Amino acid sequence: MAEKIGVYICHCGTNIAATVDCKSVVEYASGLPDVTVAREYQYMCSDPGQELIKKDIKELGLTRVVVASCSPLMHEPTFRRAVEEAGLNQFLFQMANIREQCSWISENKEMATERAKAIVAAAVKRVGFHEPLEVKKVPVNPNVLIVGGGITGIESALQIADSGKKVYLVEKEPTIGGYMARFDKTFPTLDCAACILTPKMVSVAQHPNIELLSYSDVTGFSGYVGNFTARIRKRARYVREDKCNGCGLCTEKCPISVPSEFDCGLGKRKAIYRPFPQAVPNVPVIDRDHCLFFTKGICKVCVKFCPRGAIDFDQKEEYVDLQVGTAIIATGFDLFDAARVKQYGYGRLPNVITSLEFERLSHASGPTGGKIVLKNGQMPASVAILHCIGSRDTNFNEYCSRVCCMYSLKIAHLVHEKTGAKVYNCYIDIRAFGKGYEEFYKRILEEETIFIRGKAAEVTDFAQSPAEKGKLVVAVEDTLLGIPRRIPVDMVVLSVGFEPRKDTTELGRIFSISRSKDGFFLERHPKLAPVSTASDGIFIAGACQGPKDIPDSVAQGAAAAANALSLIDRKEVTLEPTIAFIDEKQCSGCKICIGLCPYNAISFDETKKVSIVNDALCKGCGVCVAACPSSAIKQRNFTDDQILAEVEAICA
Amino acid sequence: MSKLKSNFEPRIVGFLCKWCAYTGADLAGTSRIKYPPNVNPIRVMCSGRVDPVLVIKALASGADGVLIAGCHPGDCHYTNGNVKTIRRFRVLQKMLDQFGIERDRVRLEWVSASEGEKYARVVESMTENLRTLGPLNWNGKKEVSS
Numbered sequence: 001m002a003e004k005i006g007v008y009i010c011h012c013g014t015n016i017a018a019t020v021d022c023k024s025v026v027e028y029a030s031g032l033p034d035v036t037v038a039r040e041y042q043y044m045c046s047d048p049g050q051e052l053i054k055k056d057i058k059e060l061g062l063t064r065v066v067v068a069s070c071s072p073l074m075h076e077p078t079f080r081r082a083v084e085e086a087g088l089n090q091f092l093f094q095m096a097n098i099r100e101q102c103s104w105i106s107e108n109k110e111m112a113t114e115r116a117k118a119i120v121a122a123a124v125k126r127v128g129f130h131e132p133l134e135v136k137k138v139p140v141n142p143n144v145l146i147v148g149g150g151i152t153g154i155e156s157a158l159q160i161a162d163s164g165k166k167v168y169l170v171e172k173e174p175t176i177g178g179y180m181a182r183f184d185k186t187f188p189t190l191d192c193a194a195c196i197l198t199p200k201m202v203s204v205a206q207h208p209n210i211e212l213l214s215y216s217d218v219t220g221f222s223g224y225v226g227n228f229t230a231r232i233r234k235r236a237r238y239v240r241e242d243k244c245n246g247c248g249l250c251t252e253k254c255p256i257s258v259p260s261e262f263d264c265g266l267g268k269r270k271a272i273y274r275p276f277p278q279a280v281p282n283v284p285v286i287d288r289d290h291c292l293f294f295t296k297g298i299c300k301v302c303v304k305f306c307p308r309g310a311i312d313f314d315q316k317e318e319y320v321d322l323q324v325g326t327a328i329i330a331t332g333f334d335l336f337d338a339a340r341v342k343q344y345g346y347g348r349l350p351n352v353i354t355s356l357e358f359e360r361l362s363h364a365s366g367p368t369g370g371k372i373v374l375k376n377g378q379m380p381a382s383v384a385i386l387h388c389i390g391s392r393d394t395n396f397n398e399y400c401s402r403v404c405c406m407y408s409l410k411i412a413h414l415v416h417e418k419t420g421a422k423v424y425n426c427y428i429d430i431r432a433f434g435k436g437y438e439e440f441y442k443r444i445l446e447e448e449t450i451f452i453r454g455k456a457a458e459v460t461d462f463a464q465s466p467a468e469k470g471k472l473v474v475a476v477e478d479t480l481l482g483i484p485r486r487i488p489v490d491m492v493v494l495s496v497g498f499e500p501r502k503d504t505t506e507l508g509r510i511f512s513i514s515r516s517k518d519g520f521f522l523e524r525h526p527k528l529a530p531v532s533t534a535s536d537g538i539f540i541a542g543a544c545q546g547p548k549d550i551p552d553s554v555a556q557g558a559a560a561a562a563n564a565l566s567l568i569d570r571k572e573v574t575l576e577p578t579i580a581f582i583d584e585k586q587c588s589g590c591k592i593c594i595g596l597c598p599y600n601a602i603s604f605d606e607t608k609k610v611s612i613v614n615d616a617l618c619k620g621c622g623v624c625v626a627a628c629p630s631s632a633i634k635q636r637n638f639t640d641d642q643i644l645a646e647v648e649a650i651c652a
Numbered sequence: 653m654s655k656l657k658s659n660f661e662p663r664i665v666g667f668l669c670k671w672c673a674y675t676g677a678d679l680a681g682t683s684r685i686k687y688p689p690n691v692n693p694i695r696v697m698c699s700g701r702v703d704p705v706l707v708i709k710a711l712a713s714g715a716d717g718v719l720i721a722g723c724h725p726g727d728c729h730y731t732n733g734n735v736k737t738i739r740r741f742r743v744l745q746k747m748l749d750q751f752g753i754e755r756d757r758v759r760l761e762w763v764s765a766s767e768g769e770k771y772a773r774v775v776e777s778m779t780e781n782l783r784t785l786g787p788l789n790w791n792g793k794k795e796v797s798s
Contacts, residue, residue: 071678072695097693100681105772106689115689122692512729514672514765522766534671534765535729578697598731621730622701626740638697643706650665650692651714 003128004036006062007120008053010044010069012099019103021113025068028117032124036060045075050082057086064127068096068120089132091577091637096123118650125649129642135574136615140226141325142568143168147218147507148330150178151550152542154200155557156328156564161209163565168322169204170232171214175279177201178332182262184362184370186550187410188440194278194365201280214281219319221327221510222599224619225537226573230322236315238286239272243310246282248274250302250311258290260367264357267367272302272311277365286311326537326564329511329521330557333498333543336390336397343458344386344494350375351472352459352492354389355407362414372418379419380490384474385411386456387427391497399518401497401547405431408495409441412449423449424487426456426476434551452487454479459492498547511538520546531560536573539563578637579618580625584610586632593624593633662716662782664775666691667706669699671729672764673721679768687772688779691719698722699760700733704744707758708751716788717757719778721771724762734762756781757788 007029011017022040029038037056041049044067056062065088067079072095080090098116106112142165146153149171157167169176180186181201183193204210213232220231239250250272260269262276269275271290274282292299293313303311338346338354346352351374353361364370374380385408391401405427412423430451432441445451458475464486471488478485500519501507508515512535514522521540524532531539541560542553567573580601582593587610594602594611601617602624604610613624613633622635631640668674674695680687696702699722707718720741722734741760748755759778763771 071674071681073675073678097678100678101693102681102689104681104684105687107686108689111689115692118692122694509726512671514675514727516766534675596736598733619730621698621733622696623698623730623733623736626701626703626706627736635697635701638701640703640706643694643696644709646694647665647706647710647715648713650694651663651710 003034003063004061005034005064005066005124005127006053006056006060007032007035007038007066007124008044008049008068009038009040009098009120010049010067011040011042012069013042016069016099016103019106019109019112020098020116021109024113025116025120029120029124032121034064034128035124036062044069045078050078053079053082054086057083057088062088063092064130065093066096066120066123066127067093068098068116068123070099071097071101090135091133092127092130094123094127094130096120121652122646122649125645126642129639129645130637133577133636135577137572137574138226139572140568140570141228141323142166143322143324144564144568145170145218145228145230145322145324145327146330147327148178148332148542148544149173149176149204149212149214150330150332150542150553151180151197151200152332152553152557153178153328153330154204155554156330156541156561157210158200158203158207159558159561160564161207165209165565165568167210168230168232168324169210169212170216170218171212172217173275174215174237174285175275175281176204176212176214177280180550181276181278182356182363183359184364184366185410185414187406188434188436190410190413192364198278201278205280205282212281215285218507218510224575226325226567228324228327228537230324230327232320232322234318234320236317237283238288238311238313238315239284240310240312240315241281241283243308244283245308247307248284249305249307251284253301253305255299255301256290256292258287263360263367264354266357266360326539326567327511328539328541328560328564329507329513329544330540330542330560331501331504331507331544333547334501336496336499338389338494338496340396341389344389344456344492345459345461346494349459349461349472349492351380351490352494355404355411355493355495358411358493362418370418372415374490380415380421382422382424382489383415383419383491383493384424384426384456384472384487384489385493385495386459386474387425387495388455389494389496390499392428397497397499397518399547400431402431403547403549404495404497406434406437406440406549408493409444411493411495412444413447416447416449421490424474424489425449425451426454426474427451428453428455434549452476452478452485498543501544504544511535513538513540516546518546520544531556531563537567576620578635579615579620580613580622580633580635582611582613583632583634584608586630587611588630588632590629592627592629596623596627598623660783660786662690662779662787663714664691664717664719664778664782665710665715666693666719666721667696667699667702668693669722669729669734670695670697672723672727673699673761673771675765676721676763676767676771679766680772681768683768685768685772687775690779690782691775698728698730698733699737700728700730702737702740704740704747707744708747711753711757711788712790714791716785717759717778717782719759719761719774721761721763721774724764727764753788753790754785756785
C-alpha cells in the first residue's frame with residue numbers, strides 16, 4: 001500500500017525563510033513519491049502549526065509526517081506528540097533539520113535551498129520505511145545522587161530531602177562545606193560565611209533522608225534515566241564513623257603536625273585531624289602519609305586515648321553500589337594557580353598571597369585568629385589587590401570569573417576595617433552586577449580605597465628609590481591617567497579566578513556530560529535549560545557549569561533539585577524504543593555481537609543457538625547491528641533500510 | 653583540472669552520532685558559523701552504528717565522499733562505540749584501496765557537542781579536498797563533461 005505522506009516546511013519566522021526559498025521547497029516536496037500534501041507555515045511548532053498537521057492526518061488520512069524545521073534536538077518531542085494526538089503512531093514521523101544544519105550555515109540562498117530540498121527528500125524517503133513502535137514506560141527510582149557537598153550540593157540535598165525523598169550526598173573531602181566553609185565574610189552583606197553555612201551543614205548531618213558519604217567519590221555510573229546505578233568508593237578514614245563521637249582527644253594528643261590544606265598551608269594540622277572544628281561529619285581522618293603508625297609502625301597514641309575505640313588502622317576502602325533515579329553534579333571549581341603568572345612573584349615573594357589565603361588570614365578561626373598580618377607577624381600599612389589573575393587573560397582563561405571584583409571589594413573593606421591600611425585596587429573593569437553589588441562598590445569607594453584602572457604588570461621587591469626599600473612594588477599603568485605607576489606596598493593579594501576542576505574530564509566521562517569551550521560542564525541550553533545536561537536525569541548545578549557566586553550557586557542548587565523532583569513526581573519515564581532486536585531466523589549464532597555490546601545486553605540462547613537482546617539492558621547504540629555478518633540484528637528506527645533510504649535520496 | 657576544482661560541488665554523506673557530532677553540527681548553526689553546505693547529515697545513535705557497507709553503498713549511489721563523525725575516544729555516550737568505529741575504519745580504508753578509491757574520500761573525525769567550530773572546519777577542509785579530487789562517479793551515472 002502506498003503511503004500518504006504530509007510534508008510541512010517551517011519558516012521559523014525568518015530564521016529559515018531568509019536563506020531558504022520555502023515556496024520552492026514545498027513545490028519540490030509535492031512532487032516527491034507518495035507525498036499527499038506539502039505545506040509551509042511561519043511557525044510549525046506553534047499551536048496553529050501543530051493543528052495543521054493534526055487536521056491533515058484526520059482529513060486527508062496521512063500515514064506519515066515529515067516536518068522540516070529546526071534540529072530534532074529542539075522540537076522532535078513536540079511534533080511526535082502532535083502526531084500521536086491525531087491518532088498516528090509517533091514514530092511514523094521524521095524531522096528534517098533545515099535550520100541549524102542548513103539555513104544558519106549558509107548565506108547563499110540558492111545553495112541553501114538546494115540543500116533543504118535534499119534534506120527533505122531524505123526525510124520523505126526515510127519515513128516511508130518507518131514502523132510504528134511502542135514506547136516503554138519504566139518507573140523512576142525516587143532516590144537522588146548528589147555529587148559535591150559545597151553550598152550548591154547542600155542546597156540541592158536539603159531541598160530534595162525536605163520533600164521526603166532519599167538523598168545520597170557524596171563528598172570527596174573529609175567534610176562537606178566546600179570553598180564557602182573557608183571564606184571569612186561574604187559580599188555584599190558581609191555576613192560571615194560560617195554563620196550562614198554551618199547551620200545548613202548540621203541540617204545535612206541530622207536529616208533523616210540524607211545519607212552522607214564523605215571522603216568518597218563516584219567511580220562508575222550506569223543505567224538510564226530513572227534507573228541508574230552509582231558505584232561509590234569510600235576511602236578509608238581509619239576512624240569508624242559509627243563509634244566516633246567527635247570529642248577531638250585523638251587530634252589533641254597526636255604528636256605529628258603538618259601544614260593544613262584547609263588553611264592553604266598557613267596553619268598546622270595533626271596527622272589525625274578534622275579540616276576545621278565545625279566539620280560535618282564531625283569525625284576525624286588519619287592522613288596515611290604522615291601518621292607515625294603508617295610511616296614507621298609506631299605511636300598509636302590516638303588508639304590509646306580514644307575513649308570509644310573508634311580508631312581502626314585496618315579499615316580498607318570499600319565500594320558500594322547505590323540505586324538512584326537522578327543525579328545532580330555540583331562539584332564546583334578549582335582556583336587558578338597564581339604561581340603560573342610568574343611576574344607577580346607568587347611563591348617567591350612571601351607577602352604575595354592569593355585571595356583564598358587572605359580569607360584564611362581574616363577568618364576568626366583561621367591560623368592567625370582573624371588577624372591580617374605579614375609573614376613577619378606585623379600588620380601591613382598598605383595592601384594592593386590585583387584583579388583578574390588568570391581571568392580575562394588570553395594567556396590563561398579568556399572568561400571573566402564573575403566573583404573576583406566583588407570579593408576584591410570585600411577584601412578591601414576587611415583590610416580597611418581590621419588594619420586601617422591604605423588599600424589599592426588594580427582592576428580592568430569593576431563588574432558589580434548583582435543585587436546590592438553596585439551599592440557595595442560605592443560604599444568601598446567612600447572608604448577611601450584607591451582604585452587604579454589598569455592590570456598590574458609586575459610585582460617586584462627590587463627597589464628603585466628609598467621609599468621602595470623593603471617593600472613590594474606593584475608596577476601598573478594607570479590607564480585613566482595614562483601614566484605608568486610604581487606603588488610600594490607591604491602586602492599583595494592576587495584575586496585568582498575560577499577554573500574547571502582537574503577531574504572534570506574524568507567525571508564528565510562517568511556521567512556522560514560534555515564540556516563547553518571554557519572547560520566547564522556544558523548545560524543543555526544556556527538560557528532555557530541551564531541545569532540540565534544532554535543526558536536525561538543528570539543535572540549540573542553551581543560552579544562546575546561556570547564561575548558563579550554564592551547566590552547564583554544556591555539558586556542553581558535549588559533549580560536542579562526542582563528538576564530532579566519533577567522527574568521523580570512523574571513516577572515513570574518513557575524509554576526510546578530505538579533498541580536492537582535479533583531476527584532468530586537469520587542469526588547464525590556466530591556470537592560476534594555478544595563481545596561487542598558495552599552493556600552485556602546480548603546473551604546466547606543455547607537451545608535455539610541464537611543470540612538474544614535483553615530489552616531492558618540495550619541502550620540502542622547499534623554497534624552490534626553494524627557488526628552482524630548476517631544482518632540478523634536490526635535497530636528499531638535506525639534500520640539499514642531507513643538509513644539507506646536517506647543515503648539514496650541524498651545521492652540521487 | 654583547475655576548472656573542475658572551481659565548479660565542482662562535491663556531494664558528501666555525513667554520518668553523525670546523535671550525542672556529539674550531530675549536536676556539535678547544531679552548535680555550528682546556532683553560532684551562525686558559515687561553512688559549505690556540501691555535507692548532508694544522517695543522524696545515527698552512535699558512530700559505531702556505521703556499518704562499512706553503508707559507506708560503500710553511499711559511494712556507490714553517487715556520493716563523492718563520506719564523513720563519519722562521533723564523540724572523542726573515551727567520551728562515547730555508549731562507553732566505547734567509537735573505538736569499534738576506529739577498528740572498522742581501518743578495515744574500511746583497506747577496502748577503499750582495493751576498490752581503487754582515494755582514502756581521503758572517507759574521513760573519520762571526532763567532534764564533541766561543544767565543537768561547532770571544529771565541525772565547520774572539518775566540513776570545509778573535506779569539501780576543499782574533494783574539490784581537488786573531483787567527482788567519484790563510481791556508478792558512471794554522472795556526466796563529467798562540465
